[in-house]
Amino acid sequence: MAKIAYILLCHKDPEGIIAQAQRLTATGDFVSIHFDARAPREAFEAIRTALAANPSVTFARKRIKCGWGAWSLVEATLLAVQSAVDAFPHATHFYMLSGDCMPIKSAEFAHAFLDREEVDYIESFDFFTSDWIKTGIKEERLIYRHWFNERTHKRLFYGSMHLQQKLGLARQIPSDIQMQIGSQWWCLRRRTVEAVLDFCRLRKDVMRFFRTTWIPDETFFQTLVRHLVPEAEIRSRTLTFLMFTDYGMPVTFYNDHYDLLVSQDYLFARKISPDAKDLKERLGKLYAARGVRFTISNEGRSLFRFLTGRGRVGRRFAPRFWERESTLGRERTLMMVTCKKWHVAKRLVERVRDVTNLPAMDYLFNEGSTPLPDLGGIQTTLEKRTRHRRALVRMLFDYWQSDRLLFCIDPANVDLMQDFYNDKAQVRLLEIECDFTDDYLVGHARRVGLAGDRTPKETIDRLLPTIRYDVKFESDRIRDANFPGFHRIRQSASVDENTLPLAEFLDIPVEKAREIAATGHLFVD
Template identity: 60%
Template sequence: MARIAFILLTHKDPQGVIDQARRLTAAGDFVAIHHDRNAPREDYRRIREALADHPRVCFAPRRIRCGWGEWSLVGATLTTLREAEARFSQATHFYLLSGDCMPVKSAEYARRFLDSEECDHIECVDFLNGGWIKTGITEERLIYRHWFNERRQKALFYASMAVQKRLGLQRSVPEGLQVMIGSQWWCLRRRTVEAVLELIATVPAIPRFFRTTWIPDETFFQTLVAHLVPRTQIRSRSLTFLMFTDYGMPVTFYNDHYDLLLRQDSLFARKISAEAQQLRAGLGALWQSEGQEFPISAEGPRLIRFLTGRGRVGRRFAPRAWETDGSLGRSHVVHLIVAKKWHVAKRLTARIRALTAIPAVDYVFDEADAALPDMGGVASTVAKRARHRRALVKLLFEQLDATQLVLCLDPSGLNLISDFAADRAEARILFIDTPFDDDYLRGHMGRIGLANDSTPADVLDRLLPVVRGDLEHEVERLRDMGFSRFETCAAAQGIERNAAALARFLDVSPEIAQDLAATPNLFDD
């Protein structure tokens, strides 16, 4: 059976460290602690005294002053890992945690999970081509030596790098290594830990190289594990659930996140607020529980992105630069049907194609199959269509030999709507106003990944008003845009009023507009 030695990196909250060590060892596992030397000496003394006689707790033989992005974080991990490997011969796995981490499963579940597959759990993707680094320097992290901290010594950091670049002092990665990158939080088997420690002891050029790379805690273990362990025995993900906001800050979890955390496909989560005492107590007791089942829905990342995104509407709908494809032309008319219920809009476009000569396509920026003619490479993917939307619509006008074109758009695409409305071509908008009952909202949450079949009913009920409010806000923003040619169709308006709106929208005869408004089952779900 799996026995875990936790490598615990801490720097604050001495009582929290003590409590965490006692919780983790209560189920028969082990803890090795490194407490940052930058922390007050009294805090460390308090931790040592409280856990001095604990048989399943040990301490790093040397405390290191840790700085973000520096080798010191790897150094602290290594010195603690060596001590744990030597002291806890019964440990089968070594799990790196921070003082802000808490379990989101039981020890019983964790052992069963680790026993189920002979592998290491560490995120490791190709450093240069894996797409892991989103901002900042990339290759420069490796090929130049970094002696200064970019956060505390920004001027020296970049000046040093500029001098090395000017003098041609680039260096190479140690021979035979492919640098990998990923989250610093991992769980490794004993045999892997022993192989890593032996490698760096026998090949000192490896740790020497990483000592002067930037942010080595994201590359050191990731590279060495990938070098030593067959790919079939590596699961490239962290077993610790963590999220970052779109500002690049870690998402902090509070008391009301308990149910959400338990449903994630992880064993631990970070970071748990120090003030969330109810959450900490619940998760602490959870580790020692027995017989508990954990249904996994893993909707956390999508749900958090959705909820945090609602607070940043100004950025979500910020105007974007136009592609360099020119105007659609003053002689063209773009008819935009804006509807959240796509099936309703598609019924109308099908009827337009049947009753008029006006070309009508469906949700070309949302669905691959959108009643498009053969467009060649420009329409091969939805992402490509959105990037080159003006080129796409111009090509549609040319290929269909038309001066009018009907497109369907989702109300969330206000940036697209605004772009078309700002063009020299005439843009007309028909908003299809439909109600949203609870069944539709539940289905909508499933379609966008906020929920799935495993999401508890009480969570769905709490989400319903949030999602309803979000959809209503989309409509408010659409109406507030003040478009000059704006019409509305709704089941409550009746066929006559809808026909009048359609006649103005499409410039068709009253008879055709009447037939369009009377489309069978137009507003049905």
């Protein structure tokens, strides 16, 4: 009978990971865990301690800092797979999961399903002739070397690629492999996994190639399995049920989706909302159940297309979520940085991105040129962003698949700050207090149209106290609002004095906060 070693890649929710591992091993299977090195070490230690006595759980030999679309995801997977191969000699299948996945069938059903055919389950379509990639770059993923992450260092990512194009530095794909693409959620037999690991040890040239491709988790295993396994032994499908919206974001499942999920022709589903406690409890009990008969209707995707299609022609069955008081999510943390000197806030946010890999944006509701992903048009103008602000921010959380998000906001937007504080999410605010010289305030007056190059000095002199008071008034208004989770750093303070507020605001170790606080030229005009 099949015995499954689950390869669990995760980066949050220690309690959920512990429950997942205990649930999967209770029915005789195994779990190998890689917990992202970007996550707090205390969370990882809590997982290790809770599962230390479980002989059916192992861990990757080292933790990797993972980034979306980067080689680090494949490296973390290989480490977890190698640990599983070494620790569980009786495992017959290896199944990729994330912390957001839940079983939608019983373990009994899953084992019988895998025993039915001696095959591997992995989406594997020709990279160049299939239409698997719907938007964005395609061939460029492979023929150029990608050292920067598109989501965290967009300018460097595209700048590097365009420079390679200009210099004619396109490279050749290894000649003996045919590039494939597909979902990263696969289930492979033991002999296939061992063949992949052997290939990795022998073919350093192929490994070097994949290390600098973009989004290799969609091409690496998909290509190697097709290269190593006869076509007749591959089923080009995933056993994990997932759907994407027209915006390219995964559909999230909630408590009322139980009946829909268990009727799909899949063994697991992602992604399950962290707030869907009842759904998780019901699916957890289902996995341990015996003798359950499943009626497979498999209508999930067609039903989703139908309902969203009715919405497009104005015949929807419920209000859109931005038309009612929709929360960002109780488990999510929204961080706002406010500063009258926009360039100072932008420098700080750029440094935060570099040090923490936290999804962070510039003046989301103040600058139309702030770079944003395509969210179906809601992001196109400042008017739309502000009108649908909670919808926009929720979609950004989903886009980056993160429970933490940061953006800059002008001190004058106190009402907007208050609106976010009224949400059920955890909200924090950091004020950057700057020194304002007369020259800076004069320049500010000219930038906003209060003065021009030919404005008399006497007029400027009368204007300066008013402008200075206006800046102070905005700061006082923020403080008078008594926002919880409010922190402040000051230009006049030392690095040490600014470190603790930064650490508390970002919820990061003091050492990383000091690295950010010590940013050179942070306050230079």
